[in-house]
Amino acid sequence: MPTEQFGYEMSLREVLPSFGVDLVDIQGMSCCGEPLKSVNQMLTLHLSARNIALCEKEGLDIFVPCPMCHLALSEAKSILASSKELLSRVNEKLEVEGLSFRGTSKIYHTVDLLHDVIGVEAIKARMMRPLKGLELATHYGCHLIRPSLLGRPVDPENPQMMEDIIKALGGRSEHYPEKLDCCGGPLLPNHPDTAVTKTGEKLKAIQEHGFDGMVLACPWCHKMFDGKQRKGGEVVGAKLDLPVVYLTQLIGLSIGLEPSKLGLDLNQSPVDKLMAKMGAPK
Amino acid sequence: MSVTDLTSMAEAQKQDRLEIDQRLQKLRLEASERCYQCGKCTSGCEAHKLLELEPHRIVALLKGGLISEMTASDLIWTCVSCFKCMERCPQKVAPVNILFALKNLSVMNGKDVPGNYTAMLQSAMSMGLIQDLQEVVDRAGAVRTRDSLGLPPVSKPVDMEKFATAIMGTAVEKV
Numbered sequence: 001m002p003t004e005q006f007g008y009e010m011s012l013r014e015v016l017p018s019f020g021v022d023l024v025d026i027q028g029m030s031c032c033g034e035p036l037k038s039v040n041q042m043l044t045l046h047l048s049a050r051n052i053a054l055c056e057k058e059g060l061d062i063f064v065p066c067p068m069c070h071l072a073l074s075e076a077k078s079i080l081a082s083s084k085e086l087l088s089r090v091n092e093k094l095e096v097e098g099l100s101f102r103g104t105s106k107i108y109h110t111v112d113l114l115h116d117v118i119g120v121e122a123i124k125a126r127m128m129r130p131l132k133g134l135e136l137a138t139h140y141g142c143h144l145i146r147p148s149l150l151g152r153p154v155d156p157e158n159p160q161m162m163e164d165i166i167k168a169l170g171g172r173s174e175h176y177p178e179k180l181d182c183c184g185g186p187l188l189p190n191h192p193d194t195a196v197t198k199t200g201e202k203l204k205a206i207q208e209h210g211f212d213g214m215v216l217a218c219p220w221c222h223k224m225f226d227g228k229q230r231k232g233g234e235v236v237g238a239k240l241d242l243p244v245v246y247l248t249q250l251i252g253l254s255i256g257l258e259p260s261k262l263g264l265d266l267n268q269s270p271v272d273k274l275m276a277k278m279g280a281p282k
Numbered sequence: 283m284s285v286t287d288l289t290s291m292a293e294a295q296k297q298d299r300l301e302i303d304q305r306l307q308k309l310r311l312e313a314s315e316r317c318y319q320c321g322k323c324t325s326g327c328e329a330h331k332l333l334e335l336e337p338h339r340i341v342a343l344l345k346g347g348l349i350s351e352m353t354a355s356d357l358i359w360t361c362v363s364c365f366k367c368m369e370r371c372p373q374k375v376a377p378v379n380i381l382f383a384l385k386n387l388s389v390m391n392g393k394d395v396p397g398n399y400t401a402m403l404q405s406a407m408s409m410g411l412i413q414d415l416q417e418v419v420d421r422a423g424a425v426r427t428r429d430s431l432g433l434p435p436v437s438k439p440v441d442m443e444k445f446a447t448a449i450m451g452t453a454v455e456k457v
Contacts, residue, residue, distance in 0.1 A: 038389075184362070
């Protein structure tokens with residue numbers, strides 16, 4: 001995410017501190033390893049435990065804006081809490097870098113941080129530009145909602161946290177049958193054509209339902225639905241023209257932050273349409 | 283230090299092989315005791331329609347012990363890891379985890395890693411990230427960088443040698 005999804009990061013760094021969240025950059029972090037779990041699950045466990053250990057060294061809780069990383073770190077915590085053998089193996093390796101895993105830090109994602117910690121009322125209280133009845137389709141990202149066995153922050157079959165925020169800001173967000181469908185992103189490494197087909201199919205359905213836009217909180221899903229929207233449209237034979245924004249970009253617009261500071265110039269989908277409907281400056 | 287060292291694992295990674303064998307054995311036992319082939323996993327599978335993955339069949343094949351047949355097949359690489367099968371299984375079987383274990387075993391047995399995984403792995407080993415910092419293009423077509431957008435430098439491992447040593451464990455000593 002930090003190597004390309006700059007719009008998400010910009011909007012996070014603008015919106016969260018404005019609600020009193022103190023973000024601290026930790027040096028030395030690595031990939032969480034989740035995209036490599038198919039290749040070697042032990043590598044994923046090591047990398048995730050390592051990132052947790054880096055945060056624990058500073059005595060901080062962990063904010064993980066990417067659902068995939070959030071799952072990897074949550075799974076590492078769960079595995080290492082249940083197996084002393086793996087814990088000692090991982091810690092033996094971490095010791096090479098002067099680190100050790102304890103499993104004490106809490107892990108938050110954007111959606112639960114906004115909904116549960118900052119709170120819907122606090123967000124609503126800052127509203128300057130209401131969403132004026134805009135009808136927005138939400139997309140959470142598979143790894144944020146499943147598997148519930150690992151304790152995911154959002155309900156696996158009927159997630160409503162983003163809906164709560166959208167409604168509080170004056171928008172509408174009805175259920176749609178394809179809501180839980182995958183973006184196709186995890187297939188990019190080895191089945192890129194199928195990946196964009198899934199992207200196109202879901203966007204086409206959302207557009208046909210008549211939504212004004214799509215709101216999400218996952219850098220992989222955004223890469224697909226925003227970045228590969230044109231390609232997805234070509235593959236499924238539809239003219240796709242759907243604004244796709246990060247939840248933090250939407251909130252930022254609604255509380256009156258400047259679009260360029262929210263990275264909205266970087267969205268490839270026609271977000272101007274959405275901003276015009278909200279009465280936001282260009 | 284190359285990708286092969288990590289993926290083929292050689293002798294030095296006996297521990298990893300043992301771990302994955304244990305993992306598969308446990309999954310096989312779970313599948314045998316619990317799965318009654320209702321097919322709910324396949325009915326919701328994100329890779330079923332386009333790529334013909336049938337998780338309930340994967341579970342059945344595991345029950346029958348056809349592990350090497352599955353690790354030799356490209357089909358195991360079609361899973362999108364959406365976790366719907368695991369979430370919805372009435373018997374708490376997790377086809378997605380069976381598939382992860384099978385893919386791990388296939389790589390460990392020296393089968394080629396498909397698609398772009400090798401590049402991601404190489405990048406993770408050499409800089410700690412699955413891809414290097416990208417330049418992006420904004421909606422008006424202008425090239426933008428992290429720097430030009432006012433974002434701080436990307437956090438990544440500082441001492442790469444130690445980082446790689448830790449990842450490779452004993453394997454690195456052999457190289």
